[in-house]
Amino acid sequence: MLLGAVVAGAVEVYLAHRTSGPDGIIERRYGLLGLIGAWTAAYVVAVACVLRLPRRWAIGLVLVLAVVLRLAALAEKAPLSDDLYRYAWDGVVQTNGIDPYRYAPLAPELAELRDPWLFPPGYELNRGTQINRPLVRTIYPPVAEAWFALEHLVVPLSAQDLGYEGVGLLLDLAILAVLLAMLRDRRWVALYALAPLPVLEAVQNAHVDALAVLLTLGAVALSERRRPTAAVAVLALATLVKIYPALLLPLLLRGRSGFVRGIGVFVAVCAASYLPHVLAVGTKIFGYLPGYLEEEKYGEGGRFLLLGLVGLSGAPAKLVAGLLLAALAIWALRTTLPLRESAVRLFAGVLLVVTPVQPWYALLLLALITLARAWWALPITVAAYPLYFAVVLDGNGPLVGRVSYGVAALLAVVAIRTASATRARHSEPAAAPPASASPDPAPELPRAPRTADRT
Numbered sequence: 001m002l003l004g005a006v007v008a009g010a011v012e013v014y015l016a017h018r019t020s021g022p023d024g025i026i027e028r029r030y031g032l033l034g035l036i037g038a039w040t041a042a043y044v045v046a047v048a049c050v051l052r053l054p055r056r057w058a059i060g061l062v063l064v065l066a067v068v069l070r071l072a073a074l075a076e077k078a079p080l081s082d083d084l085y086r087y088a089w090d091g092v093v094q095t096n097g098i099d100p101y102r103y104a105p106l107a108p109e110l111a112e113l114r115d116p117w118l119f120p121p122g123y124e125l126n127r128g129t130q131i132n133r134p135l136v137r138t139i140y141p142p143v144a145e146a147w148f149a150l151e152h153l154v155v156p157l158s159a160q161d162l163g164y165e166g167v168g169l170l171l172d173l174a175i176l177a178v179l180l181a182m183l184r185d186r187r188w189v190a191l192y193a194l195a196p197l198p199v200l201e202a203v204q205n206a207h208v209d210a211l212a213v214l215l216t217l218g219a220v221a222l223s224e225r226r227r228p229t230a231a232v233a234v235l236a237l238a239t240l241v242k243i244y245p246a247l248l249l250p251l252l253l254r255g256r257s258g259f260v261r262g263i264g265v266f267v268a269v270c271a272a273s274y275l276p277h278v279l280a281v282g283t284k285i286f287g288y289l290p291g292y293l294e295e296e297k298y299g300e301g302g303r304f305l306l307l308g309l310v311g312l313s314g315a316p317a318k319l320v321a322g323l324l325l326a327a328l329a330i331w332a333l334r335t336t337l338p339l340r341e342s343a344v345r346l347f348a349g350v351l352l353v354v355t356p357v358q359p360w361y362a363l364l365l366l367a368l369i370t371l372a373r374a375w376w377a378l379p380i381t382v383a384a385y386p387l388y389f390a391v392v393l394d395g396n397g398p399l400v401g402r403v404s405y406g407v408a409a410l411l412a413v414v415a416i417r418t419a420s421a422t423r424a425r426h427s428e429p430a431a432a433p434p435a436s437a438s439p440d441p442a443p444e445l446p447r448a449p450r451t452a453d454r455t
Contacts, residue, residue: 012069013065019035025080039196050194078204082132087208091151102280106129144240151167183370192370197366209242212242219248229261245364251335304318321354355405380408
């Protein structure tokens, strides 16, 4: 098992390095998706091996591989996304005393702030700048904007992509540290540490989602320590980085006598964060968010790809999707499942309903999967990659998205049934361990035949 883990990890490192080449998704096209698919296969093998190693071997090996993977993936130019350029620009604007919601990047009022890295001569993809959607105002909430300003103060623009990737690396290592602190059996940190998703999205593409994940994990930890008010406040901060952590609010409020107070705390934190921007720019605080939702076809009901498998589109798809999301929220308020497990089921269900194009939205799901040891939901974390490539490269992808999310949903259903059957077998009285056995729970993956030499 040790040899298998090392070999699979070495393959992962090689593939991580291959994804960090000088060309990105536009130049390498579906060959880059093939590398990610091969990496995912090696990841599954590596995790299966690690979870069968003695803890003293497993944890050290995982941490070494995690750091090497992230260093190998550092790229001179982010290969899959140009979001970090918007982060950098919003930081430039704020540190020059201008509210980030006031102007679009190509507004003439900001001409003096343009840097050659963000506005290189002859660059045409985004009308003369590397920044995406340069004709519209920013979409990011206030805590994300504050983070961009801090990044600009810490990372000089001369560091370019690698500087922002370095910040992403530090954030991702912080996530790993929090997961290790929250896990009883730390071998399970391999689910996050060795996965392609955080290496590609938190580090290589420097997505701010890593900060949202870190704050959400803090909210979960505070809730488990019976500090509900602090938990809700920290979840509000996570929501003010990226909106989707708010989906976990019903789980933090369930069964609480202070339900109304919790809602009040959440709203108060959000209002206090937006207030300075409201005073500065008024209703411009929403930026490009309404346009983004239209661009992603949520307004017309075209983004709910799995509902398309049953012939729903347009207004009927929007109605059914809304009912499904409401049902998930009600379930979250009423379920008695442990917080970690219920968080995985809730967020996995939401992703399967809304079927986003962006792979990095699943980063939070992967962290929750790791906390709950809910390996059955792993297919959902990579379902968006084929869709993302199809949309970016060909401008279309409903069929690809229906297939990728449909296969992921099917695999998750099969996996959760397998996990449930495995737990049931282990809980049978006849299969109970002897009194001298270790009290720590064993991994719940389907077990391979044992051999004399575990390593």
